[in-house]
Amino acid sequence: MYNVNDVVVHENGGVYRIAAIGKPDFVNGPETYYTLRSVGNDESTIYVKLNNDKVYMRPVMSRKEAKEYLEQLPEMTAEYEANNKERERLSRQILKSCEVSQYLKLMKAILLEQDRKKKNGKKLNCSDEKNLQRAEKMLISEFAIVFNITVEKARDSVFDAVFEKEKDA
Structure with a gap:
């Protein structure tokens, strides 16, 4: 309670x-x-x-938990399901769960796919875009509250962590 x-x-x-x-x-x-x-x-x-x-x-995650998630994010495996129907089913399940690590993996998978498509002159499909926005709304606002920063700074922190490993490669 x-x-x-x-x-x-x-x-x-x-x-x-x-x-x-x-x-x-x-x-x-x-x-x-x-x-x-x-x-x-x-x-x-x-x-x-x-x-x-x-x-x-x-409950909102603690500051310590938030820092740990951001530190773990570059190493998290985030697989982008190729089958649209299965990917949508999995996304709905993850979004309903409210589990931070699952949200981060979902965001990372979609963001990396978005980056790949962008390099080929393509865009995400509407379903992925919507799921990314829902995951962002949940997590970015929570990180902003936890760290007492703006939503923009929280988004930058998460995006930087997602693409950290990609920069090194």
Whole structure:
């Protein structure tokens, strides 16, 4: 169970602060909800039932964990699935999981594929582009919160780590 003011990551791709725990005005039943307000966008509010096993939330990673992930990222193996349908299925599964290492591997695989295609004058397909944006939204905002930096600086840190090994090759 979380407490008011805890910062969490919600499966929809956002970092939220728990603003309240209780029964919202619009609820008629006895259910208790978390009222989540977006850390990056004060206008975004979502409500999550306290005992909802279908919605995944987790605490924001610690600064130490974030540093470790960035240090590990250049060595992480990120395979780009050639089969479009299978890649989309795997991407949906990863995006639902909220697991940082899986998000990083997904981002890395898509970013490296994007780089390869760019060198050949091509672009990513729409599905990959969308999945990259969702993974970025989740992770980049979390890294920005953890390190207390701008989203742009957080994006640069992740992108630099993704392409670090490529520069050396």
